[in-house]
Amino acid sequence: MPTDPVATDARPTPRRSGGGLFRNLRRAVVIVYLGLLVIWPVSLVAVNAFAGGVGPVLAALQDPALIFAFQLTLVTAFWSVALNTVFGVGISLLLVRHRFPGRRILSALVDLPLSVSPVVVGLALLLVYGGTTGWFGPALQAAGFQVIYAPPGLVLATTFVCLPLVIREVTPVLIETGTDAEQAAASLGAGPWQIFTRITLPTIKWAVVYGVVLSFARALGEYGAVKVVSGGVAFRTQTATLLVEERYQQFGATHTTAYTAALLLTVIALVALIVVAALRPSQEKRS
Protein backbone atom coordinates (compact mmCIF):
# COMPACT_ATOMS: atom_id res chain seq x y z
CA MET A 1 0.00 0.00 0.00
CA PRO A 2 1.85 3.14 -1.17
CA THR A 3 1.74 6.02 1.19
CA ASP A 4 1.88 9.68 0.31
CA PRO A 5 5.33 10.08 -1.31
CA VAL A 6 5.79 13.55 0.11
CA ALA A 7 5.18 12.28 3.59
CA THR A 8 7.68 9.45 3.27
CA ASP A 9 10.39 11.18 1.23
CA ALA A 10 10.46 14.58 2.81
CA ARG A 11 10.27 13.34 6.35
CA PRO A 12 11.75 15.95 8.64
CA THR A 13 14.57 14.94 10.91
CA PRO A 14 12.94 13.46 13.97
CA ARG A 15 12.65 16.00 16.71
CA ARG A 16 11.07 14.92 19.93
CA SER A 17 8.21 17.08 20.97
CA GLY A 18 8.66 18.66 24.35
CA GLY A 19 12.39 18.10 23.76
CA GLY A 20 13.38 21.27 25.55
CA LEU A 21 13.92 19.42 28.79
CA PHE A 22 15.75 16.51 27.16
CA ARG A 23 17.92 18.79 25.12
CA ASN A 24 18.97 20.74 28.18
CA LEU A 25 19.61 17.51 30.03
CA ARG A 26 21.73 16.25 27.16
CA ARG A 27 23.70 19.44 27.13
CA ALA A 28 24.24 19.28 30.86
CA VAL A 29 25.50 15.69 30.66
CA VAL A 30 27.99 16.59 27.92
CA ILE A 31 29.21 19.66 29.76
CA VAL A 32 29.64 17.80 33.05
CA TYR A 33 31.42 14.96 31.28
CA LEU A 34 33.84 17.26 29.45
CA GLY A 35 34.19 19.41 32.53
CA LEU A 36 35.22 16.58 34.82
CA LEU A 37 37.41 14.97 32.20
CA VAL A 38 39.07 17.87 30.44
CA ILE A 39 38.22 21.40 31.47
CA TRP A 40 38.59 21.16 35.22
CA PRO A 41 41.88 19.18 35.34
CA VAL A 42 43.49 21.32 32.65
CA SER A 43 42.41 24.54 34.26
CA LEU A 44 43.80 23.28 37.58
CA VAL A 45 47.19 23.06 35.91
CA ALA A 46 46.95 26.75 35.13
CA VAL A 47 45.64 27.54 38.60
CA ASN A 48 48.52 25.64 40.21
CA ALA A 49 51.09 27.22 37.95
CA PHE A 50 49.96 30.66 39.00
CA ALA A 51 49.38 29.68 42.64
CA GLY A 52 52.30 31.88 43.76
CA GLY A 53 51.51 34.69 41.35
CA VAL A 54 53.13 35.52 38.03
CA GLY A 55 56.65 35.83 39.47
CA PRO A 56 57.47 32.12 39.97
CA VAL A 57 56.05 31.30 36.53
CA LEU A 58 58.29 33.86 34.85
CA ALA A 59 61.24 32.53 36.86
CA ALA A 60 60.41 28.97 35.83
CA LEU A 61 60.26 30.04 32.21
CA GLN A 62 63.87 31.18 32.52
CA ASP A 63 65.04 27.89 33.94
CA PRO A 64 67.75 26.73 31.49
CA ALA A 65 66.63 23.12 31.86
CA LEU A 66 63.10 24.09 30.85
CA ILE A 67 64.31 26.17 27.92
CA PHE A 68 66.50 23.32 26.73
CA ALA A 69 63.70 20.80 27.16
CA PHE A 70 61.33 22.87 25.07
CA GLN A 71 63.93 23.46 22.39
CA LEU A 72 64.57 19.73 22.21
CA THR A 73 60.84 19.01 22.14
CA LEU A 74 60.21 21.49 19.33
CA VAL A 75 63.15 20.22 17.25
CA THR A 76 62.03 16.61 17.78
CA ALA A 77 58.45 17.51 16.90
CA PHE A 78 59.61 19.39 13.80
CA TRP A 79 61.57 16.46 12.40
CA SER A 80 58.99 13.85 13.19
CA VAL A 81 56.23 16.01 11.69
CA ALA A 82 58.36 16.68 8.60
CA LEU A 83 59.05 12.96 8.15
CA ASN A 84 55.43 12.02 8.73
CA THR A 85 54.17 14.66 6.31
CA VAL A 86 56.38 13.50 3.45
CA PHE A 87 55.89 9.79 4.05
CA GLY A 88 52.29 10.22 5.18
CA VAL A 89 51.28 11.83 1.90
CA GLY A 90 53.30 9.24 -0.01
CA ILE A 91 51.75 6.31 1.85
CA SER A 92 48.27 7.80 1.47
CA LEU A 93 48.71 8.05 -2.30
CA LEU A 94 50.01 4.51 -2.39
CA LEU A 95 47.09 3.17 -0.35
CA VAL A 96 44.38 5.04 -2.24
CA ARG A 97 45.66 5.25 -5.80
CA HIS A 98 47.34 1.89 -6.26
CA ARG A 99 46.24 -1.69 -6.02
CA PHE A 100 48.96 -4.09 -4.99
CA PRO A 101 49.23 -7.30 -3.02
CA GLY A 102 49.45 -6.57 0.69
CA ARG A 103 47.71 -3.22 0.42
CA ARG A 104 45.17 -4.08 3.10
CA ILE A 105 47.90 -5.34 5.40
CA LEU A 106 49.80 -2.09 4.93
CA SER A 107 46.64 -0.13 5.61
CA ALA A 108 46.13 -2.03 8.87
CA LEU A 109 49.80 -1.61 9.82
CA VAL A 110 49.48 2.14 9.49
CA ASP A 111 47.02 2.13 12.40
CA LEU A 112 49.30 0.03 14.58
CA PRO A 113 50.91 2.99 16.37
CA LEU A 114 47.44 4.04 17.54
CA SER A 115 46.69 0.69 19.12
CA VAL A 116 50.07 -0.28 20.50
CA SER A 117 51.19 1.32 23.74
CA PRO A 118 53.93 3.91 23.20
CA VAL A 119 56.02 2.12 25.85
CA VAL A 120 56.04 -0.96 23.64
CA VAL A 121 57.11 1.23 20.72
CA GLY A 122 60.02 2.56 22.75
CA LEU A 123 61.02 -0.89 23.83
CA ALA A 124 60.88 -2.15 20.26
CA LEU A 125 63.14 0.65 19.10
CA LEU A 126 65.50 -0.17 21.92
CA LEU A 127 65.71 -3.77 20.71
CA VAL A 128 66.60 -2.67 17.20
CA TYR A 129 68.75 0.43 17.69
CA GLY A 130 70.12 -0.10 21.20
CA GLY A 131 73.81 0.88 21.19
CA THR A 132 75.19 -2.25 22.82
CA THR A 133 72.60 -5.01 22.56
CA GLY A 134 70.35 -3.85 19.74
CA TRP A 135 70.00 -5.64 16.43
CA PHE A 136 71.20 -2.76 14.31
CA GLY A 137 72.46 -0.35 17.01
CA PRO A 138 76.05 -1.55 17.43
CA ALA A 139 76.70 -1.20 13.70
CA LEU A 140 75.37 2.35 13.74
CA GLN A 141 77.30 3.06 16.94
CA ALA A 142 80.48 1.87 15.28
CA ALA A 143 79.78 4.26 12.44
CA GLY A 144 79.58 7.05 15.00
CA PHE A 145 75.81 7.41 14.96
CA GLN A 146 74.01 7.04 18.24
CA VAL A 147 70.27 6.54 18.11
CA ILE A 148 69.13 5.42 21.52
CA TYR A 149 69.68 7.89 24.39
CA ALA A 150 70.18 10.57 21.75
CA PRO A 151 67.97 12.96 19.75
CA PRO A 152 67.65 10.62 16.69
CA GLY A 153 65.98 8.08 18.97
CA LEU A 154 63.54 10.72 20.20
CA VAL A 155 62.67 11.64 16.62
CA LEU A 156 62.28 7.99 15.69
CA ALA A 157 59.98 7.24 18.62
CA THR A 158 57.87 10.34 18.07
CA THR A 159 57.62 9.68 14.33
CA PHE A 160 56.44 6.14 14.96
CA VAL A 161 53.74 7.27 17.38
CA CYS A 162 52.47 10.05 15.07
CA LEU A 163 52.61 7.97 11.88
CA PRO A 164 48.84 7.47 11.28
CA LEU A 165 47.72 11.04 11.88
CA VAL A 166 48.56 12.60 8.49
CA ILE A 167 47.57 9.45 6.63
CA ARG A 168 44.17 9.21 8.30
CA GLU A 169 43.45 12.83 7.45
CA VAL A 170 44.58 12.59 3.83
CA THR A 171 43.22 9.22 2.67
CA PRO A 172 39.49 10.06 3.00
CA VAL A 173 39.99 13.23 0.97
CA LEU A 174 41.88 11.34 -1.72
CA ILE A 175 39.14 8.69 -1.87
CA GLU A 176 36.39 11.29 -2.00
CA THR A 177 37.93 13.41 -4.76
CA GLY A 178 38.66 10.42 -6.98
CA THR A 179 41.00 10.40 -9.95
CA ASP A 180 38.99 12.31 -12.54
CA ALA A 181 40.78 15.61 -12.02
CA GLU A 182 44.18 13.90 -12.08
CA GLN A 183 43.28 12.08 -15.30
CA ALA A 184 41.98 15.31 -16.81
CA ALA A 185 45.31 16.93 -15.98
CA ALA A 186 47.12 14.02 -17.61
CA SER A 187 45.04 14.36 -20.77
CA LEU A 188 45.92 18.07 -20.79
CA GLY A 189 49.61 17.18 -20.88
CA ALA A 190 50.63 17.20 -17.22
CA GLY A 191 53.30 14.74 -16.07
CA PRO A 192 53.14 12.86 -12.76
CA TRP A 193 55.01 15.53 -10.80
CA GLN A 194 52.97 18.35 -12.31
CA ILE A 195 49.77 16.46 -11.50
CA PHE A 196 50.93 16.01 -7.92
CA THR A 197 51.98 19.61 -7.31
CA ARG A 198 49.25 21.35 -9.30
CA ILE A 199 46.22 19.12 -8.73
CA THR A 200 46.64 16.55 -5.96
CA LEU A 201 48.48 18.69 -3.42
CA PRO A 202 46.09 21.67 -3.59
CA THR A 203 43.20 19.23 -3.20
CA ILE A 204 44.56 17.62 -0.04
CA LYS A 205 46.18 20.80 1.29
CA TRP A 206 43.86 21.28 4.25
CA ALA A 207 43.84 17.63 5.16
CA VAL A 208 47.65 17.77 5.25
CA VAL A 209 47.63 20.93 7.36
CA TYR A 210 45.20 19.38 9.79
CA GLY A 211 47.23 16.19 9.93
CA VAL A 212 50.38 18.20 10.53
CA VAL A 213 48.83 20.11 13.40
CA LEU A 214 47.48 16.95 15.01
CA SER A 215 50.90 15.29 14.58
CA PHE A 216 52.59 18.33 16.03
CA ALA A 217 50.29 18.40 19.05
CA ARG A 218 50.76 14.67 19.54
CA ALA A 219 54.55 14.96 19.11
CA LEU A 220 54.74 17.69 21.77
CA GLY A 221 52.94 15.54 24.28
CA GLU A 222 54.56 12.19 23.55
CA TYR A 223 55.85 10.63 26.73
CA GLY A 224 55.88 6.83 26.87
CA ALA A 225 57.95 5.97 23.82
CA VAL A 226 60.27 8.90 24.39
CA LYS A 227 60.76 7.94 28.02
CA VAL A 228 62.14 4.52 27.06
CA VAL A 229 64.59 5.69 24.39
CA SER A 230 65.61 8.97 25.95
CA GLY A 231 67.24 8.17 29.26
CA GLY A 232 65.97 11.57 30.39
CA VAL A 233 69.32 13.27 30.85
CA ALA A 234 68.82 17.00 31.45
CA PHE A 235 70.44 19.20 28.80
CA ARG A 236 70.90 16.17 26.57
CA THR A 237 67.77 14.09 26.01
CA GLN A 238 65.21 15.49 28.39
CA THR A 239 62.11 16.65 26.52
CA ALA A 240 59.40 18.87 27.98
CA THR A 241 57.13 15.99 29.03
CA LEU A 242 60.05 14.24 30.69
CA LEU A 243 60.95 17.45 32.45
CA VAL A 244 57.40 17.78 33.80
CA GLU A 245 57.50 14.25 35.13
CA GLU A 246 60.98 14.60 36.63
CA ARG A 247 60.29 17.88 38.37
CA TYR A 248 56.99 16.62 39.71
CA GLN A 249 58.56 13.43 41.05
CA GLN A 250 61.48 15.32 42.52
CA PHE A 251 59.84 18.32 44.08
CA GLY A 252 56.21 17.32 44.43
CA ALA A 253 53.12 19.37 44.01
CA THR A 254 54.61 22.58 45.30
CA HIS A 255 57.03 23.11 42.47
CA THR A 256 56.04 25.68 39.85
CA THR A 257 58.30 24.44 37.00
CA ALA A 258 56.33 21.23 36.43
CA TYR A 259 53.06 23.14 36.17
CA THR A 260 54.55 25.89 34.05
CA ALA A 261 55.98 23.41 31.58
CA ALA A 262 52.70 21.49 31.50
CA LEU A 263 50.77 24.68 30.93
CA LEU A 264 53.13 25.76 28.18
CA LEU A 265 52.71 22.39 26.42
CA THR A 266 48.94 22.76 26.59
CA VAL A 267 48.99 26.34 25.34
CA ILE A 268 51.20 25.54 22.33
CA ALA A 269 48.98 22.66 21.28
CA LEU A 270 45.81 24.68 21.81
CA VAL A 271 47.10 27.63 19.82
CA ALA A 272 48.03 25.37 16.93
CA LEU A 273 44.55 23.80 16.87
CA ILE A 274 42.80 27.16 17.18
CA VAL A 275 44.83 28.74 14.39
CA VAL A 276 43.95 25.92 12.00
CA ALA A 277 40.30 25.85 13.04
CA ALA A 278 40.13 29.59 12.43
CA LEU A 279 41.80 29.35 9.02
CA ARG A 280 39.92 26.36 7.70
CA PRO A 281 36.30 27.56 7.31
CA SER A 282 37.31 30.60 5.29
CA GLN A 283 38.91 28.23 2.81
CA GLU A 284 36.00 25.81 2.71
CA LYS A 285 33.57 28.49 1.59
CA ARG A 286 35.33 28.52 -1.74
CA SER A 287 35.29 24.84 -2.55
Next chain:
Amino acid sequence: MSIEIRSVSKHFGDFTALSDIDLTIPTGDLTALLGPSGGGKSTLLRIIAGLESADTGTVAIEGVDATGVPARKRDVGFVFQHYAAFRHLTVAENVAFGLSIRKQPRKVIAERVEEMLELVHLQQFADRHPAQLSGGQRQRMALARALAIRPRVLLLDEPFGALDAKVRKELREWLRRLHDEVHVTTVFVTHDQEEALEVAHHLVLINQGRIEQVGTSDQLYDEPATSFVMSFLGPVTTFGNTLVRPHDLGIATAPTGRPGEVGGRVLRYNRVGFEVQIEVDLAGAAAPALVTLTRREAAEAGLAGAEQVWVHAVADAVRVPVPHAEPVPAVSAGSRELDPSGVR
Protein backbone atom coordinates in the same frame (compact mmCIF):
# COMPACT_ATOMS: atom_id res chain seq x y z
CA MET B 1 41.44 8.47 -41.28
CA SER B 2 41.64 9.99 -37.87
CA ILE B 3 41.41 7.20 -35.31
CA GLU B 4 42.19 3.63 -36.23
CA ILE B 5 41.60 0.88 -33.72
CA ARG B 6 42.92 -2.55 -34.60
CA SER B 7 42.17 -5.80 -32.74
CA VAL B 8 41.82 -4.11 -29.37
CA SER B 9 40.89 -6.35 -26.44
CA LYS B 10 40.63 -5.50 -22.77
CA HIS B 11 39.88 -7.62 -19.73
CA PHE B 12 39.31 -6.65 -16.12
CA GLY B 13 39.98 -9.86 -14.27
CA ASP B 14 37.46 -12.35 -15.62
CA PHE B 15 35.34 -9.64 -17.19
CA THR B 16 35.80 -9.05 -20.91
CA ALA B 17 35.31 -5.34 -21.46
CA LEU B 18 36.33 -5.36 -25.13
CA SER B 19 36.98 -8.27 -27.40
CA ASP B 20 38.83 -7.80 -30.68
CA ILE B 21 37.55 -4.38 -31.66
CA ASP B 22 38.31 -3.01 -35.13
CA LEU B 23 37.06 0.48 -35.81
CA THR B 24 37.93 3.46 -37.93
CA ILE B 25 36.63 6.85 -36.89
CA PRO B 26 36.66 9.42 -39.69
CA THR B 27 38.36 12.80 -39.38
CA GLY B 28 36.27 15.82 -38.52
CA ASP B 29 33.14 13.85 -37.74
CA LEU B 30 31.01 13.60 -34.64
CA THR B 31 30.83 9.93 -33.73
CA ALA B 32 28.81 8.37 -30.95
CA LEU B 33 29.82 5.19 -29.13
CA LEU B 34 26.42 3.94 -28.12
CA GLY B 35 25.37 0.97 -26.07
CA PRO B 36 24.14 -0.29 -22.75
CA SER B 37 26.20 0.44 -19.64
CA GLY B 38 28.92 -2.09 -19.05
CA GLY B 39 29.13 -2.77 -22.77
CA GLY B 40 32.69 -1.50 -23.07
CA LYS B 41 32.17 1.83 -24.82
CA SER B 42 33.72 3.93 -22.05
CA THR B 43 36.67 1.56 -21.89
CA LEU B 44 37.21 1.98 -25.61
CA LEU B 45 37.12 5.77 -25.26
CA ARG B 46 39.61 5.65 -22.40
CA ILE B 47 41.88 3.43 -24.44
CA ILE B 48 41.81 5.97 -27.26
CA ALA B 49 42.70 8.68 -24.72
CA GLY B 50 45.49 6.61 -23.16
CA LEU B 51 43.81 6.64 -19.74
CA GLU B 52 43.48 2.88 -20.01
CA SER B 53 45.76 0.50 -21.85
CA ALA B 54 44.54 -2.26 -24.12
CA ASP B 55 45.61 -5.85 -23.41
CA THR B 56 46.17 -6.39 -27.12
CA GLY B 57 45.78 -4.38 -30.29
CA THR B 58 46.80 -0.94 -31.50
CA VAL B 59 45.42 2.58 -31.62
CA ALA B 60 46.59 5.10 -34.22
CA ILE B 61 45.61 8.75 -34.15
CA GLU B 62 45.97 10.62 -37.45
CA GLY B 63 48.17 7.94 -38.88
CA VAL B 64 50.59 7.88 -35.93
CA ASP B 65 50.68 4.83 -33.70
CA ALA B 66 49.65 5.91 -30.21
CA THR B 67 49.44 2.50 -28.55
CA GLY B 68 52.30 2.96 -26.07
CA VAL B 69 52.07 6.74 -25.83
CA PRO B 70 50.99 8.08 -22.40
CA ALA B 71 47.81 10.17 -22.20
CA ARG B 72 49.67 13.41 -21.69
CA LYS B 73 51.48 13.09 -25.03
CA ARG B 74 48.47 12.14 -27.15
CA ASP B 75 47.05 15.62 -27.71
CA VAL B 76 43.60 14.38 -26.91
CA GLY B 77 40.93 16.47 -25.24
CA PHE B 78 38.92 14.46 -22.71
CA VAL B 79 35.66 15.46 -21.04
CA PHE B 80 34.43 13.45 -18.06
CA GLN B 81 30.87 12.72 -17.00
CA HIS B 82 31.39 14.41 -13.65
CA TYR B 83 33.26 17.40 -15.08
CA ALA B 84 36.59 16.69 -13.35
CA ALA B 85 36.88 20.38 -12.56
CA PHE B 86 40.03 21.59 -10.84
CA ARG B 87 38.16 22.90 -7.84
CA HIS B 88 40.96 25.02 -6.44
CA LEU B 89 41.36 26.96 -9.70
CA THR B 90 39.11 29.61 -11.24
CA VAL B 91 37.27 28.97 -14.50
CA ALA B 92 39.93 30.89 -16.44
CA GLU B 93 42.73 28.98 -14.68
CA ASN B 94 41.00 25.70 -15.45
CA VAL B 95 40.85 26.56 -19.14
CA ALA B 96 44.44 27.80 -19.08
CA PHE B 97 45.78 24.62 -17.44
CA GLY B 98 46.82 22.71 -20.55
CA LEU B 99 48.44 25.78 -22.06
CA SER B 100 50.39 26.64 -18.93
CA ILE B 101 51.63 23.04 -18.81
CA ARG B 102 52.83 23.62 -22.37
CA LYS B 103 54.68 26.72 -21.15
CA GLN B 104 52.92 29.04 -23.55
CA PRO B 105 53.61 32.76 -23.12
CA ARG B 106 51.26 34.51 -20.71
CA LYS B 107 49.77 36.67 -23.43
CA VAL B 108 49.01 33.72 -25.71
CA ILE B 109 47.32 31.89 -22.83
CA ALA B 110 45.19 34.91 -21.93
CA GLU B 111 44.03 35.31 -25.50
CA ARG B 112 43.24 31.65 -25.95
CA VAL B 113 41.34 31.48 -22.64
CA GLU B 114 39.33 34.53 -23.65
CA GLU B 115 38.54 32.93 -27.00
CA MET B 116 37.52 29.63 -25.41
CA LEU B 117 35.34 31.23 -22.74
CA GLU B 118 33.60 33.17 -25.47
CA LEU B 119 33.03 29.95 -27.38
CA VAL B 120 31.32 28.32 -24.40
CA HIS B 121 29.62 31.53 -23.25
CA LEU B 122 31.34 31.70 -19.88
CA GLN B 123 33.19 35.03 -20.24
CA GLN B 124 31.46 36.59 -17.26
CA PHE B 125 32.35 33.59 -15.06
CA ALA B 126 36.10 33.69 -15.71
CA ASP B 127 37.03 34.53 -12.12
CA ARG B 128 34.59 32.20 -10.42
CA HIS B 129 35.39 28.84 -8.94
CA PRO B 130 33.76 25.68 -10.34
CA ALA B 131 31.70 25.28 -7.16
CA GLN B 132 29.91 28.51 -8.06
CA LEU B 133 28.78 27.15 -11.44
CA SER B 134 25.82 24.99 -12.37
CA GLY B 135 26.40 21.50 -13.77
CA GLY B 136 25.87 22.63 -17.34
CA GLN B 137 28.28 25.53 -16.90
CA ARG B 138 30.89 23.25 -15.37
CA GLN B 139 30.66 20.89 -18.29
CA ARG B 140 31.03 23.78 -20.73
CA MET B 141 34.10 24.86 -18.80
CA ALA B 142 35.47 21.33 -19.06
CA LEU B 143 34.87 21.45 -22.81
CA ALA B 144 36.66 24.78 -23.13
CA ARG B 145 39.54 23.37 -21.09
CA ALA B 146 39.79 20.33 -23.36
CA LEU B 147 39.55 22.40 -26.54
CA ALA B 148 42.03 25.06 -25.42
CA ILE B 149 45.00 22.83 -26.22
CA ARG B 150 43.75 22.37 -29.81
CA PRO B 151 43.50 18.60 -29.45
CA ARG B 152 43.62 16.34 -32.48
CA VAL B 153 40.54 14.55 -31.20
CA LEU B 154 37.95 15.45 -28.60
CA LEU B 155 36.64 12.59 -26.47
CA LEU B 156 33.58 12.92 -24.25
CA ASP B 157 32.60 10.23 -21.76
CA GLU B 158 28.84 10.44 -21.08
CA PRO B 159 29.25 14.22 -21.08
CA PHE B 160 25.64 15.01 -20.26
CA GLY B 161 24.94 12.01 -18.06
CA ALA B 162 25.04 13.94 -14.79
CA LEU B 163 22.80 16.79 -15.95
CA ASP B 164 19.06 17.09 -15.67
CA ALA B 165 16.91 16.46 -18.72
CA LYS B 166 16.39 20.06 -19.79
CA VAL B 167 20.03 21.09 -19.55
CA ARG B 168 21.03 17.86 -21.26
CA LYS B 169 18.84 18.68 -24.23
CA GLU B 170 20.25 22.20 -24.47
CA LEU B 171 23.83 21.00 -24.28
CA ARG B 172 23.26 18.36 -26.94
CA GLU B 173 22.16 20.96 -29.45
CA TRP B 174 24.93 23.22 -28.33
CA LEU B 175 27.55 20.48 -28.80
CA ARG B 176 26.29 19.89 -32.31
CA ARG B 177 26.58 23.59 -33.16
CA LEU B 178 29.96 23.81 -31.45
CA HIS B 179 31.20 20.98 -33.60
CA ASP B 180 30.05 22.81 -36.71
CA GLU B 181 32.24 25.71 -35.59
CA VAL B 182 35.31 23.85 -34.40
CA HIS B 183 35.36 20.77 -36.67
CA VAL B 184 37.56 18.74 -34.37
CA THR B 185 37.14 14.98 -34.66
CA THR B 186 34.80 14.20 -31.81
CA VAL B 187 33.86 10.91 -30.19
CA PHE B 188 31.32 10.76 -27.42
CA VAL B 189 30.02 7.94 -25.32
CA THR B 190 26.37 7.64 -24.42
CA HIS B 191 23.86 5.02 -23.39
CA ASP B 192 21.01 7.22 -24.56
CA GLN B 193 19.97 6.27 -28.11
CA GLU B 194 18.01 9.49 -28.54
CA GLU B 195 21.09 11.53 -27.68
CA ALA B 196 23.21 9.54 -30.14
CA LEU B 197 20.67 9.80 -32.96
CA GLU B 198 20.24 13.51 -32.36
CA VAL B 199 23.86 14.57 -32.07
CA ALA B 200 26.12 12.20 -33.97
CA HIS B 201 26.89 11.81 -37.66
CA HIS B 202 28.13 8.31 -37.12
CA LEU B 203 27.02 5.74 -34.60
CA VAL B 204 28.97 2.81 -33.27
CA LEU B 205 26.73 0.46 -31.34
CA ILE B 206 28.71 -1.55 -28.80
CA ASN B 207 27.33 -4.35 -26.69
CA GLN B 208 29.10 -6.89 -24.47
CA GLY B 209 32.52 -5.81 -25.67
CA ARG B 210 31.71 -6.16 -29.37
CA ILE B 211 30.66 -3.77 -32.09
CA GLU B 212 27.12 -4.59 -33.18
CA GLN B 213 26.92 -2.14 -36.06
CA VAL B 214 28.58 0.99 -37.43
CA GLY B 215 26.81 3.52 -39.60
CA THR B 216 24.84 6.73 -39.88
CA SER B 217 21.80 7.13 -37.68
CA ASP B 218 19.54 6.43 -40.70
CA GLN B 219 21.44 3.24 -41.51
CA LEU B 220 21.22 1.95 -37.98
CA TYR B 221 17.57 2.84 -37.63
CA ASP B 222 16.41 1.66 -41.07
CA GLU B 223 18.79 -1.22 -41.68
CA PRO B 224 19.58 -2.73 -38.30
CA ALA B 225 22.07 -5.55 -38.61
CA THR B 226 20.83 -7.45 -35.59
CA SER B 227 17.76 -7.66 -33.39
CA PHE B 228 19.85 -6.01 -30.67
CA VAL B 229 20.50 -2.95 -32.82
CA MET B 230 16.86 -2.74 -33.72
CA SER B 231 15.59 -3.04 -30.17
CA PHE B 232 18.23 -0.69 -28.75
CA LEU B 233 17.51 2.16 -31.15
CA GLY B 234 13.79 2.41 -30.68
CA PRO B 235 10.58 0.69 -29.66
CA VAL B 236 10.04 -2.79 -31.09
CA THR B 237 7.35 -5.39 -30.91
CA THR B 238 7.02 -8.94 -32.20
CA PHE B 239 4.87 -9.64 -35.23
CA GLY B 240 4.84 -13.19 -36.39
CA ASN B 241 8.44 -14.34 -36.03
CA THR B 242 9.94 -10.91 -36.71
CA LEU B 243 10.73 -7.77 -34.75
CA VAL B 244 9.06 -4.69 -36.13
CA ARG B 245 8.55 -1.08 -35.05
CA PRO B 246 5.11 -0.59 -33.47
CA HIS B 247 4.48 2.33 -35.82
CA ASP B 248 5.20 0.11 -38.83
CA LEU B 249 2.13 -1.98 -38.07
CA GLY B 250 -1.21 -1.17 -39.67
CA ILE B 251 -4.46 -1.95 -37.92
CA ALA B 252 -8.08 -2.15 -39.06
CA THR B 253 -11.44 -3.17 -37.60
CA ALA B 254 -12.16 -5.42 -40.58
CA PRO B 255 -10.00 -7.69 -42.75
CA THR B 256 -8.34 -5.76 -45.60
CA GLY B 257 -6.94 -8.77 -47.45
CA ARG B 258 -3.31 -7.62 -47.23
CA PRO B 259 -0.69 -10.38 -47.31
CA GLY B 260 0.43 -11.49 -43.86
CA GLU B 261 -2.55 -9.96 -42.11
CA VAL B 262 -3.42 -11.55 -38.77
CA GLY B 263 -6.56 -11.15 -36.73
CA GLY B 264 -6.53 -10.63 -32.99
CA ARG B 265 -8.22 -9.38 -29.87
CA VAL B 266 -7.53 -5.96 -28.32
CA LEU B 267 -6.01 -6.38 -24.87
CA ARG B 268 -5.40 -2.75 -24.05
CA TYR B 269 -6.16 0.59 -25.67
CA ASN B 270 -4.06 3.39 -24.31
CA ARG B 271 -3.81 7.01 -25.30
CA VAL B 272 -0.58 8.87 -24.48
CA GLY B 273 -0.77 12.46 -25.69
CA PHE B 274 -0.98 12.46 -29.49
CA GLU B 275 -0.19 8.76 -29.66
CA VAL B 276 -2.47 5.76 -29.32
CA GLN B 277 -1.00 2.42 -28.21
CA ILE B 278 -2.98 -0.74 -28.82
CA GLU B 279 -1.90 -4.11 -27.49
CA VAL B 280 -3.28 -6.96 -29.58
CA ASP B 281 -3.35 -10.66 -28.75
CA LEU B 282 -2.76 -12.09 -32.25
CA ALA B 283 -3.95 -15.52 -33.25
CA GLY B 284 -1.12 -18.03 -32.87
CA ALA B 285 1.40 -15.52 -31.41
CA ALA B 286 3.37 -16.21 -28.26
CA ALA B 287 3.38 -12.60 -27.10
CA PRO B 288 0.97 -9.76 -27.79
CA ALA B 289 1.90 -7.20 -30.46
CA LEU B 290 1.99 -3.47 -29.83
CA VAL B 291 0.65 -1.10 -32.47
CA THR B 292 1.09 2.64 -32.23
CA LEU B 293 -0.61 5.22 -34.37
CA THR B 294 -1.62 8.83 -34.07
CA ARG B 295 -4.86 9.80 -32.45
CA ARG B 296 -6.25 10.99 -35.76
CA GLU B 297 -5.45 7.67 -37.45
CA ALA B 298 -7.08 5.77 -34.61
CA ALA B 299 -10.18 7.93 -34.83
CA GLU B 300 -10.41 7.59 -38.62
CA ALA B 301 -10.13 3.81 -38.38
CA GLY B 302 -12.78 3.80 -35.65
CA LEU B 303 -10.53 1.82 -33.32
CA ALA B 304 -11.71 3.22 -30.02
CA GLY B 305 -13.75 0.52 -28.35
CA ALA B 306 -12.99 -2.08 -31.02
CA GLU B 307 -12.52 -5.63 -29.72
CA GLN B 308 -11.59 -7.57 -32.82
CA VAL B 309 -8.89 -6.11 -35.10
CA TRP B 310 -6.71 -7.13 -38.05
CA VAL B 311 -3.00 -6.25 -38.01
CA HIS B 312 -0.51 -6.12 -40.89
CA ALA B 313 3.02 -4.81 -41.38
CA VAL B 314 3.26 -1.80 -43.69
CA ALA B 315 5.03 -2.36 -47.02
CA ASP B 316 8.38 -0.73 -46.16
CA ALA B 317 8.48 -1.88 -42.55
CA VAL B 318 11.89 -2.72 -41.07
CA ARG B 319 11.76 -6.33 -39.95
CA VAL B 320 14.37 -8.44 -38.24
CA PRO B 321 13.98 -12.09 -37.31
CA VAL B 322 13.28 -12.65 -33.62
CA PRO B 323 16.37 -14.11 -31.96
CA HIS B 324 15.79 -17.65 -30.80
CA ALA B 325 17.64 -17.45 -27.55
CA GLU B 326 15.82 -14.62 -25.84
CA PRO B 327 12.14 -13.85 -26.28
CA VAL B 328 11.72 -10.11 -26.79
CA PRO B 329 9.04 -8.57 -24.61
CA ALA B 330 5.97 -7.25 -26.37
CA VAL B 331 6.70 -3.70 -25.33
CA SER B 332 10.21 -2.39 -25.50
CA ALA B 333 10.46 1.12 -24.20
CA GLY B 334 11.87 3.72 -26.59
CA SER B 335 14.42 5.15 -24.22
CA ARG B 336 15.81 2.51 -21.99
CA GLU B 337 16.64 3.18 -18.42
CA LEU B 338 19.87 1.37 -18.01
CA ASP B 339 21.96 1.09 -14.94
CA PRO B 340 24.40 3.97 -15.32
CA SER B 341 26.78 2.58 -12.74
CA GLY B 342 27.70 -0.46 -14.78
CA VAL B 343 31.20 -1.81 -15.04
CA ARG B 344 33.32 0.16 -17.43
